[in-house]
Amino acid sequence: MAFTLYTLIQTAILCTNAIAVLHEERFLSKIGWGVDQGVGGFGDDPGVKAQVLNLIRSVRTVMRVPLIIVNSVSIVLLLLFG
Amino acid sequence: MDLPHHGYRSTKQRSRGGPPSSDSVLFDDTSSTAPMNSQGYYTPGYSMGGPSADMQGGPGGNNLFTDPMANAAMMYGSSLANQGKDMVNKEISRFMSVNKLKYFFAVDTKYVMKKLMILMFPYTHQDWEVRYHRDSPLTPRQDVNAPDLYIPTMAFITYILLAGMALGIQKRFSPEVLGLCASTALVWIIIEVLVMLLSLYLLTVHSDLSTFDLVAYSGYKYVGMIFTVLCGLLFGSDGYYVALAWSSCALMFFIVRSLKMKIIPSTDSMGTGGAKPQFRLYITVATAVFQPIIIYWLTSHLVR
Numbered sequence: 075m076a077f078t079l080y081t082l083i084q085t086a087i088l089c090t091n092a093i094a095v096l097h098e099e100r101f102l103s104k105i106g107w108g109v110d111q112g113v114g115g116f117g118d119d120p121g122v123k124a125q126v127l128n129l130i131r132s133v134r135t136v137m138r139v140p141l142i143i144v145n146s147v148s149i150v151l152l153l154l155f156g
Numbered sequence: 157m158d159l160p161h162h163g164y165r166s167t168k169q170r171s172r173g174g175p176p177s178s179d180s181v182l183f184d185d186t187s188s189t190a191p192m193n194s195q196g197y198y199t200p201g202y203s204m205g206g207p208s209a210d211m212q213g214g215p216g217g218n219n220l221f222t223d224p225m226a227n228a229a230m231m232y233g234s235s236l237a238n239q240g241k242d243m244v245n246k247e248i249s250r251f252m253s254v255n256k257l258k259y260f261f262a263v264d265t266k267y268v269m270k271k272l273m274i275l276m277f278p279y280t281h282q283d284w285e286v287r288y289h290r291d292s293p294l295t296p297r298q299d300v301n302a303p304d305l306y307i308p309t310m311a312f313i314t315y316i317l318l319a320g321m322a323l324g325i326q327k328r329f330s331p332e333v334l335g336l337c338a339s340t341a342l343v344w345i346i347i348e349v350l351v352m353l354l355s356l357y358l359l360t361v362h363s364d365l366s367t368f369d370l371v372a373y374s375g376y377k378y379v380g381m382i383f384t385v386l387c388g389l390l391f392g393s394d395g396y397y398v399a400l401a402w403s404s405c406a407l408m409f410f411i412v413r414s415l416k417m418k419i420i421p422s423t424d425s426m427g428t429g430g431a432k433p434q435f436r437l438y439i440t441v442a443t444a445v446f447q448p449i450i451i452y453w454l455t456s457h458l459v460r
Contacts, residue, residue: 121360125358
């Protein structure tokens, strides 16, 4: 399994895209992963599920605009250079 | 005439070319107006110009440094370079703190020797605590348990060179393979650090392991890899497997002992943790078990 740096960038873009397309009310709430279902206990131990939901929500919020830019650039580059 | 040393050299070379009568006049001009550094530029230009028989460079160089416009341009250029350097430093220090990075490279020979010994034979090392000095960890020079980035960096580069050599011995070498090997190893480091960070975050393990610490601990396996590949090259396939077993055990022991101090709280204060202790143990053991797998994966194709 020989990795190049290009493979790493590709993997990162694909994974971030995959997290960003999870829609809040159409999908995540249906399977019990909505933002209101994350904060359960108010102790200092959020638990794994709350951390995962937090991570998904923050990735979607933070990476929305950079992902638009990066995806457009990569579409153009792939069209031009194959 | 009482000319300085470089003046003697210049007149000796210029006497082959231009007019000797204007030597002293032009030369006195330069030494009186120009500052110290232009004399410094002057001398190498002459001593290097001689063997290449560049006789026209002499009068041209002289005119450049007596010209005030050139002087002003040179000073403007150097101030511009200084501004650029400051700007680059400021931008880089926004992403990672250079002081934190400097802490990891503050090593000396004694530390490196002891650390390499511990990496290869950790069973006799008694005290694995990282010592602190008023809330900040001690530099690697003063504490042999502190992680550093010098050994991983050097080991990584040595591993790439050794991989090139091993492939060359088997006549499978080409420059692209070297780059491929380097980027594969780098990507595995990045993957491992990301997985460690993700698991530490998800399981809310509040430890004081920074990203650089994790990079350092995951880079220590390259020392084991180098040892394994060397034994494989010297002693054949049997030597490779023996060295693989030895360095895997040593590295697993080292990782478990080092990370246990940082991840698993030694005191029984359960409130500060936030994660069940078995998760912490799982993380430590999973990291340790991952090391031999990676060592085998990255070195087996080098030793057939």
